[in-house]
Amino acid sequence: MGTQAVVSTKNIVKSYGKGNAVLHGADMTVQTGEFVAITGPSGSGKSTLVRILGLLDQPSGGTLELFGTGLPKGDRALSRLRNEAIGFVFQDYRLVPHYSVLENVCVPLKINGISPRKRKKRASELLKLVGLGDVLERKASDLSGGQQQRAGIARAIAMQPKLLIADEPTGNLDSETGEKILKILTTIHKSLGTTLIVVTHSETVAKRADRIIRMQDGRLIG
């Protein structure tokens, strides 16, 4: 395991309008190669925190450092960082419904300007890795929940990110399918050395992590 901090936050605050704070000063550090689980009850601010860590949302206050440095200025630089260094897995999969499974996985590669031939090859390999090698051309909306989540994971790791964030990846799945998804995530974490942050309600899932961060009412409590 490396020792450099992949994520470092100081006093991160997020509020929507006056008096509607969701995060009240979150301080946390995640080291390179770590597997961290963030748990807590609904409304505790877990998803908001990881959306900020994944650069999908902006904090109202505080400091966020990724990969040992402050965030670059400007939307293009931030988007590039999000494209190249961060993978995000959503609870509701977030696949483009009218795209094929292969096209969905190709999206980050396409954004990065990778040639059609290379991105098809890469996406096919990843889909085979998550067990979807036989449904490449199927429409995303035609897949089962578990299959869609596996496609979502393949898309998240398409650019070989240093940081993989999964927001309740098993939340919409039955326990057996959830277990399979968790296995894929831990395999990626171990085999590629990717830093993994998983938001979960499940203590079973949380126990697989190297470290558990608990949240309540927008605060980190341990």
Place this chain on the structure above:
Amino acid sequence: MRPLDYVRTAFRDIITQPVRCVLTVAAITLSSALLVTLVSIGITTREAVVGHFEQGDTLSTIMVSANSSVGGGFFGSSIQATDTSAEKLTDETVSRLEKLRGVTSATPQVSIWELRSFAFDGNPTSYVSNTIATSNAGTAKPLAAGTWFDNADKTPNIVLGNGYLKALGIKDAQSAVGRTVAFTSVQGYRGTTAQIPAWNASSQAKATFDRSRTTIAATIVGVTRPSANDNQVYVPLEWGRAVQSPRVSTPTGETMTDSIAKNGYSNVLVTAASQDAVPGIAKDIEGLGLGAITYQKQIDQINQLSTVVWIILGSVALISLISASLGIVNTLLMSVSEQKQVIQIWRACGASKRMISRLYFIQAFIIGVVGAVAGGLIGYFACRLINARIETVLSSQGLESLQLPPPSLAVLAACMALSVLIAVTAAFYPARVAAKKITG
């Protein structure tokens, strides 16, 4: 992202709603076709009309009339005040006009109203006779075939306006030379060759004569080049004099009144050495107390009028195009709204706001290009059909040499570019909504 990927992705998004997409493209197509049609017809009609007047040496000629109040063009001369001091146009007037600086010839002309219509040999169609008796015609009107008649010719030799060739389907002007035409006179015609009743004929015989027409055969000796006066038939001045001068039978013999000597020439066609000399000569003519009509004045007025018409037609088409572009705004806004989640997915995968905006601009560009190209083609062929119809109508009115050219490619390209530009401009707001409001 690669340029081709932008296009593919934008196209992919457009076709997710095929019906809406087709309707939006159809609106742009119709507006674009309307723009191309109206602008092209406005421009080509003006070019054709102006070109029609510029044919031959028309712009170097000045029509001189006895009435000094006549000085405008088509529109300025429509109402003429009576000029009691107007002098007759006589040989002396012609001589004075010939002496003006910059004048190369002055050709007296007389309108022969006694010849009502004429028909070609072997052709059933009869044409309204617009006959001008003239002298020195050879110096004023270049010919496409044949020769001008002798000025003193008292035989019915005619020079035919070029427009009649097209009406008859004759392509080779030379082949018309030597053919004969038959003029039909007005009722009660008393000029040359008319069988007038004797002074002591019965009143019934005189009444019958007053209702009868005379047929006069004439030979085509020449055909004019295409010009602004394609529908005229020229006859020798002396023969015209014989046609126009009525005869009366008296107990002492037949008498004849020389109408030209009595009333003077209808007008005198003055030819200037150059187009530049025309305004100065026209001023000198007006200084003589005569009226001067130049074709340049008419062209200027046509240009002014057609510019106004062109602006009105163009505005109508532009308003239609802008309305269609609102359809694009609507289509893209609905697309943004429906694809909110897709936009968020693209953002999560690393797409910048600019990338998202660009995708919507390209969608608008694709819709605009498809609509503009389809509209341009429809407009082009519509123009050709309409031009052909206008030519037919003009031809039936004696403007055979007026041919409308097909819409110019420059006009077509400009109209299509404008359509695309308006379509892309329409994408500004939806693209902004997609980039700012949805992606935050």
